[in-house]
Amino acid sequence: MLEELLKNAKAAKASVAALTRAQKDAALLAMADALEARQNAILDANRADLDAAAGKISDVMLDRLRLTPARIAGMAQGMRDVAALPDPVGTLLEEHTRADGLRISKLAVPMGVVAIIYESRPNVTSDAAALALKSGNVCILRGGKEAFRSADAIVDALRAGLAAAGVTENAVNLVRDTSRAGAQALMTADGYVDLLIPRGGAGLIRACVENATVPCIATGTGICHVYVDAAADLDMALNIVENAKTSRPSVCNAEEVLLVHRAVAADFLPRLRARIGDRVEFRLDPEAANIIPGAPAGEKDFDTEFLDYILAVKIVSGVEEAVAHIAAHSTGHSDAIVTRDAAAEAYFVQHVDSAAVYVNASTRFTDGGEFGLGCEMGISTQKLHARGPMGLREMCTYKYVVRGSGHVR
Amino acid sequence: MLEELLKNAKAAKASVAALTRAQKDAALLAMADALEARQNAILDANRADLDAAAGKISDVMLDRLRLTPARIAGMAQGMRDVAALPDPVGTLLEEHTRADGLRISKLAVPMGVVAIIYESRPNVTSDAAALALKSGNVCILRGGKEAFRSADAIVDALRAGLAAAGVTENAVNLVRDTSRAGAQALMTADGYVDLLIPRGGAGLIRACVENATVPCIATGTGICHVYVDAAADLDMALNIVENAKTSRPSVCNAEEVLLVHRAVAADFLPRLRARIGDRVEFRLDPEAANIIPGAPAGEKDFDTEFLDYILAVKIVSGVEEAVAHIAAHSTGHSDAIVTRDAAAEAYFVQHVDSAAVYVNASTRFTDGGEFGLGCEMGISTQKLHARGPMGLREMCTYKYVVRGSGHVR
Numbered sequence: 033m034l035e036e037l038l039k040n041a042k043a044a045k046a047s048v049a050a051l052t053r054a055q056k057d058a059a060l061l062a063m064a065d066a067l068e069a070r071q072n073a074i075l076d077a078n079r080a081d082l083d084a085a086a087g088k089i090s091d092v093m094l095d096r097l098r099l100t101p102a103r104i105a106g107m108a109q110g111m112r113d114v115a116a117l118p119d120p121v122g123t124l125l126e127e128h129t130r131a132d133g134l135r136i137s138k139l140a141v142p143m144g145v146v147a148i149i150y151e152s153r154p155n156v157t158s159d160a161a162a163l164a165l166k167s168g169n170v171c172i173l174r175g176g177k178e179a180f181r182s183a184d185a186i187v188d189a190l191r192a193g194l195a196a197a198g199v200t201e202n203a204v205n206l207v208r209d210t211s212r213a214g215a216q217a218l219m220t221a222d223g224y225v226d227l228l229i230p231r232g233g234a235g236l237i238r239a240c241v242e243n244a245t246v247p248c249i250a251t252g253t254g255i256c257h258v259y260v261d262a263a264a265d266l267d268m269a270l271n272i273v274e275n276a277k278t279s280r281p282s283v284c285n286a287e288e289v290l291l292v293h294r295a296v297a298a299d300f301l302p303r304l305r306a307r308i309g310d311r312v313e314f315r316l317d318p319e320a321a322n323i324i325p326g327a328p329a330g331e332k333d334f335d336t337e338f339l340d341y342i343l344a345v346k347i348v349s350g351v352e353e354a355v356a357h358i359a360a361h362s363t364g365h366s367d368a369i370v371t372r373d374a375a376a377e378a379y380f381v382q383h384v385d386s387a388a389v390y391v392n393a394s395t396r397f398t399d400g401g402e403f404g405l406g407c408e409m410g411i412s413t414q415k416l417h418a419r420g421p422m423g424l425r426e427m428c429t430y431k432y433v434v435r436g437s438g439h440v441r
Numbered sequence: 442m443l444e445e446l447l448k449n450a451k452a453a454k455a456s457v458a459a460l461t462r463a464q465k466d467a468a469l470l471a472m473a474d475a476l477e478a479r480q481n482a483i484l485d486a487n488r489a490d491l492d493a494a495a496g497k498i499s500d501v502m503l504d505r506l507r508l509t510p511a512r513i514a515g516m517a518q519g520m521r522d523v524a525a526l527p528d529p530v531g532t533l534l535e536e537h538t539r540a541d542g543l544r545i546s547k548l549a550v551p552m553g554v555v556a557i558i559y560e561s562r563p564n565v566t567s568d569a570a571a572l573a574l575k576s577g578n579v580c581i582l583r584g585g586k587e588a589f590r591s592a593d594a595i596v597d598a599l600r601a602g603l604a605a606a607g608v609t610e611n612a613v614n615l616v617r618d619t620s621r622a623g624a625q626a627l628m629t630a631d632g633y634v635d636l637l638i639p640r641g642g643a644g645l646i647r648a649c650v651e652n653a654t655v656p657c658i659a660t661g662t663g664i665c666h667v668y669v670d671a672a673a674d675l676d677m678a679l680n681i682v683e684n685a686k687t688s689r690p691s692v693c694n695a696e697e698v699l700l701v702h703r704a705v706a707a708d709f710l711p712r713l714r715a716r717i718g719d720r721v722e723f724r725l726d727p728e729a730a731n732i733i734p735g736a737p738a739g740e741k742d743f744d745t746e747f748l749d750y751i752l753a754v755k756i757v758s759g760v761e762e763a764v765a766h767i768a769a770h771s772t773g774h775s776d777a778i779v780t781r782d783a784a785a786e787a788y789f790v791q792h793v794d795s796a797a798v799y800v801n802a803s804t805r806f807t808d809g810g811e812f813g814l815g816c817e818m819g820i821s822t823q824k825l826h827a828r829g830p831m832g833l834r835e836m837c838t839y840k841y842v843v844r845g846s847g848h849v850r
Contacts, residue, residue: 046768046792128813134802136812143824144794226824245651247825268847275849359455381842383455385553393543393845402850403545403841404537415552415635415838416656417826429824432812433790436802438677440684441811 034217037205038224041145041170044202049142049168053119055199056166060115063165063193064108067158070189071104077185078154085178089152092282097152097179107158107186110407114162117406120424121168135435140428142168144226147218148409149174149240151232154182160231161190161204163409167427170203172225174218176232177210184208219244229422231410234337249418251410254284254365255337256395259354259380261371262295268392269300269370273343274308275394276368282339284411285366285398289334289344291354297347298323312341319347334361351376355383362386364413366395387413387420443626446614447633450554450579453611458551458577462528464608465575469524472574472602473517476567479598480513486594487563494587498561501691506561506588516567516595519816523571526815529833530577544844549837551577553635556627557818558583558649560641563591569640570599570613572818576836579612581634583627585641586619593617628653638831640819643746658827660819663693663774664746665804668763668789670780671704677801678709678779682752683717684803685777691748693820694775694807698743698753700763706756707732721750728756743770760785764792771795773822775804796822796829 051059067074078099085097123140130136146169148160157173164171175183183206191201207214219228219240228248230240237250258276260269276287292300301323305314314326315333326345333344334357348354351369358367368390369380377391388398398420400408405423412418418426460468476483487508494506532549539545555578559565566582573580584592592615600610616623628637628649637657639649646659667685669678685696701709710732714723723735724742735754742753743766757763760778767776777799778789786800797807807829809817814832821827827835 045794050791130813134806141794242654247823249825265847271847271849279850382459385454385550386840388841388843391842391844393843393848394850396850397543397843397848398841404539414656416658419838420841429828431795432797432807432829433800434797434802434806435800438674438680439802439806440680441688441803441805 034207034209034214037172037207038221040202041172041205042224044170044200045144047200048165048170048203049121049144051168051199055197056119056168057115059165059194059197059199059203060111060162062197063158063161063190064111066189066193066196067104067108067111067186070185070192071101074104074182074185074189075099075101077181081179081181089178093152093178097154097182099154099182103155107155110155110159111162114166114407117166117424119166120428125430132439133437134439137433137435138430139433140425141431143427143429145170145172145224146227146229146427147172147174147221147225147246149215149218149228149230149232149236151176151236152179154179154186156231157183157186158190160409161187163407163424163427165203167424169427170205172205172207172218174207174215175210180210215239216243219246219248222246229410249410249412249416249422250414251412251422252284253337253363253413254286254411255288255335255361255363256285256365257289257291257354257358257362257367258287258395259291259348259351259358259367259369260293260296260300261351261369261373261376262293263373263376264293264296264370265372266296266300266303270303270307272368272370272392272394273304276396277343278308278311278341279394279396281341284337285396286339287343287395288336288338289346289361291346291348291357292320294319294347294349301345312343315342315344317346320345337363351379355380358384358386365411366390366398368393368395387411443616443618443623446581446616447630449611450581450614451633453579453609454553456609457574457579457612458530458553460577460608464606465528465577466524468574468603468606468608469520469571471606472567472570472599473520475598475602475605476513476517476520476595479594479601480510483513483591483594483598484508484510486590490588490590498587502561502587506563506591508563508591512564516564519564519568520571523575523816526575526833528575529837534839541848542846543848546842546844547839548842549834550840552836552838554579554581554633555636555638555836556581556583556630556634556655558624558627558637558639558641558645560585560645561588563588563595565640566592566595567599569818570596572816572833572836574612576833578836579614581614581616581627583616583624584619589619624648625652628655628657631655638819658819658821658825658831659823660821660831661693662746662772662822663695663820664697664744664770664772665694665774666698666700666763666767666771666776667696667804668700668757668760668767668776668778669702669705669709670760670778670782670785671702672782672785673702673705673779674781675705675709675712679712679716681777681779681801681803682713685805686752687717687720687750688803688805690750693746694805695748696752696804697745697747698755698770700755700757700766701729703728703756703758710754721752724751724753726755729754746772760788764789767793767795774820775799775807777802777804796820
């Protein structure tokens, strides 16, 4: 059955890639309308998912899985927002005509078939479909088994919207096999899947990176650091650490580790504790533990994406030790320095090898919307193809078109 | 031993990435000088490789393996040419300042550690090292076992050049284990290798794509097509096919398959035979076999990279059938149409999903030098990150640098 789906997806590639902006936008609006028109069917399916999952998954997971009329309206609005974004397909990236008259053009073109493996958030289904369609890609969606009924009802609505707009329904495909074998088959669908994007926890991403033979982009694991330098404005540092740690701890751009210069630790840490100590549990290295109360940091606390109100704290001797710690423990997502010292800033920016390097700002800005991309398919933590927030442009590749008049070499 | 090499390479990353253009160019010139200064040692090592390989590999392979003073001079000149190219590192790709004053910059930065697995051409050793260094990358080179002594002598010279220029020798590293296990260890060196580039035959590339867990770019397999349309200028088509097939059949951008529109086949094929039939063996589909003499095309002849004076020929009903054949059989490298019909051209350009799509020109132009990149590390036939010729720019990734004054979200 997956084989049939893969063949249908591949067969739809050319016509989806050739859609004009007007056709894609009309389809996105029709898909958004269909989501709202089928709200009751989607909520019923979601209720069945929630009932089946009750008692088996955590309350946090249940909340991620839950749909409401307001959440469905948000999903529809998300699709309309994508319709309003510029179309990346066909953009002339570069062009030059050689002295012999041969014209070489480099054009943005869709990847082709993009597979997205994700977990329990039903809104990923419509978000991913919208970004794929707008960028001229066919998508294959494979959500978690606990959210299957919801995803199925959402995809039914999306395909109805596509049909209403005169676009092939095979632009959006849902994998019905939610077993591990189903995911594995998708990861190795060479010749069918042009790009695989896992969206979810570290385990899922690791499984894709290890097992995929199709091109894959690792996204979203964020062990983000904030380094408070000796030359930091400590009031600014307090604001940044509070924001990076507590404004939304469950997301990948939240801070997990605080590095503090020894020279300011005795001043800074008690003030930090006064500011966020009521909400945040500290995991302290021995030196920090001599300054403020808190749990001792265990071996793994500097390599854990807590996604919670927990902050690991380490005292360092300066920017060089901070950078060395980040090199050894960062996931390459977002890391920040707070300093007024130009030399420390320059060293940090040059040496920290992460998708986003911050100076005197919170790591929480690493986001497609905040970076001006209008949307995002995920945050790439690898270096190949896309790094940091992936927007519509990053869902495209390019091709060279070379025009001559009988040119030979 | 590979572990120590990997650690050394990783440790050298930051200092190599931070080299200025002047430092890198001085090192490249010193490396070129060292190649020439150590010419005798390199030729001795190459003689030992040739003696050991004699009788075990084909004459073509022996010729690829052979070094001469002229070839060594060519390798040195290649390094000097790379020194003259612009430095891609640090290029400001995009920058904008948000209304709230947060400045977001996107900068080109090196990948880090680039591993290149290749076969028996000793010149790849110096070419790859030059491109890696100029793009701020540390390289790990792993050549074929039959060329190990040559590669070892070349790398000794390159490292002497690095040392003379005051650059860490660990910028260029040679893997001494030429077994399959050695290659496998490199393919799975997660956390050490930022990019793996296989350069060689289809078997090597397939092995890397299937086994690599580090990011990998597939290069260089070219089953390239030329489609001669009903509206083609047949004189032009003759020139293009002759050039694409016979100017250098052993390279990946050479033509392997000719598709001819039925309406012109009876006119075109006899003229083609008169032009190149003395040098080229035709493998003909049944319809073409009714027009000119030649061997019947077997099942695999439309899926083989001959790299030889062999051309598979198929008659098609029009541009749609040509495009469908290319979709089913092309490796996505370079495919051409010869036509004067704007509609056929537009259809071909829109629907052929290859790195380079040609109109009225030979596929032989797909090359970093010809495309104006100045050099090339290989021709990518995948869609992720780089497509077509990979130059210095494609050896880089980017990072975002975000500067604020206490910005929080």
